[in-house]
Amino acid sequence: MEKPRAVVLFSGGMDSSVVLAMAADEGYEVHAITISYGQRHRVELDCAQKTAQAIGVNRHVFLNLDSTPFEGSALTCEDVKVPVGPRPPGADPIPPTYVPARNTVFLSLALAYAESLGARDIFIGVSSVDYSGYPDCRPEFLSSFEETANLGTRSANGGERFRIHAPLLEMTKGETVTAGIRLGVDFSLTHSCYDPGPAGEPCEQCEACMLRRRGFEEAGLEDPIAGREKAALS
Amino acid sequence: MEKPRAVVLFSGGMDSSVVLAMAADEGYEVHAITISYGQRHRVELDCAQKTAQAIGVNRHVFLNLDSTPFEGSALTCEDVKVPVGPRPPGADPIPPTYVPARNTVFLSLALAYAESLGARDIFIGVSSVDYSGYPDCRPEFLSSFEETANLGTRSANGGERFRIHAPLLEMTKGETVTAGIRLGVDFSLTHSCYDPGPAGEPCEQCEACMLRRRGFEEAGLEDPIAGREKAALS
Numbered sequence A, B: 001m002e003k004p005r006a007v008v009l010f011s012g013g014m015d016s017s018v019v020l021a022m023a024a025d026e027g028y029e030v031h032a033i034t035i036s037y038g039q040r041h042r043v044e045l046d047c048a049q050k051t052a053q054a055i056g057v058n059r060h061v062f063l064n065l066d067s068t069p070f071e072g073s074a075l076t077c078e079d080v081k082v083p084v085g086p087r088p089p090g091a092d093p094i095p096p097t098y099v100p101a102r103n104t105v106f107l108s109l110a111l112a113y114a115e116s117l118g119a120r121d122i123f124i125g126v127s128s129v130d131y132s133g134y135p136d137c138r139p140e141f142l143s144s145f146e147e148t149a150n151l152g153t154r155s156a157n158g159g160e161r162f163r164i165h166a167p168l169l170e171m172t173k174g175e176t177v178t179a180g181i182r183l184g185v186d187f188s189l190t191h192s193c194y195d196p197g198p199a200g201e202p203c204e205q206c207e208a209c210m211l212r213r214r215g216f217e218e219a220g221l222e223d224p225i226a227g228r229e230k231a232a233l234s
Helices: A014-025 A043-055 A102-117 A139-151 A173-182 A207-219 A228-233 B014-025 B043-055 B102-117 B139-151 B173-182 B207-219 B228-233
Strands: A005-009 A029-036 A059-064 A121-123 A163-165 B005-009 B029-036 B059-064 B121-123 B163-165
Touching: A005 A014, A005 A102, A014 A029, A014 A043, A014 A121, A014 A173, A029 A043, A029 A102, A043 A059, A102 A121, A102 A139, A102 B102, A139 A163, A139 B139, A173 A207, B005 B014, B005 B102, B014 B029, B014 B043, B014 B121, B014 B173, B029 B043, B029 B102, B043 B059, B102 B121, B102 B139, B139 B163, B173 B207
Parallel strands: A005 A029, A005 A121, A029 A059, A121 A163, B005 B029, B005 B121, B029 B059, B121 B163
Antiparallel strands: none
């Protein structure tokens, strides 16, 4: 029997690597999309390539997006600093690393690709538990996007509905690490830091690094990339 | 007083040119986005540049998208023919020129750009009257997208809501032509054909050409580009 196809949004980070492994484990023919949008942490694109190979996907597509629509974020603009350390009290609940409408754009591209492939299942590695407060990582956004997707495609005329899967949505980072280990994800290939050094070494101070550290601590495991910063500097 | 900013999705076709003129006429500071997605009728990109200059926009951004997510459409694939002439009875209500999730992707990019600019108004030139049956041109899709947009951006945390404007939604092509003439749109600069000849001359047989012709007939006007095909061939 032919496997059903799934499109997986795959950044090369810890979360989407676990989701990629989950989709493969669930028996989908996996089509991974990695999107370059002018992000500061381009090193994640190399990580994506290695991890997709390690997990074994059917096709891995890299898409280049112009960064113009995403201006003003700390992840796309050299002028906007990536915050370090815990957030000060009273800080904006949406931090400067928020990228305008990024998941709406990414899910739309995944939707287009899924429709062109005949896939109906789209996976995204967002979590609304241990996350940075981005509005486009919350369940109400994902449900609404799914509705929009089914109104704006052939599925509106009687085609099979698209389903947005966000298997990490209610999971802590610790649970994500544990799930990844169970599925054989090689976390040494994954990247999380928003503001890596020239050799890709994590800063250990941004929110993404802190969330990653918390995940491994909760899981009671050592992060295989911990200490790379020092190694790179020594 | 500063003008409010608007982002206008602008293909260089007849409809989006009228919408561009409408947004300018309504007093917005107009930021036009033209998207190249591997479309067969790339001549519309040149038309977009000329029309945006003629109407006078504040900024005109061209974005290049990889065509991979849009495979399988007659507009992006040389292997899929653009249908000519009236549709046969019983034909699929969504024709092969439908591009997978195109307006979801385009509106998402417009949304990201609008959020990065501080604009809250997004214009799109779709119509659900004289149109090709594309699901992403209908009012229920646009309302749903607007809802998704407001859940997936800073507006979900108390920011001003985004508004999707589709001023042609309930207008016939004839009404669109009349509105454009009233606003001084130079239709000789606009392009509609899905399958133009090597010099950009319209085929006069595809659905886009037929809808355009009907619009000028209804408006009781002559299309300034009518006869270009013959001119190009003679």
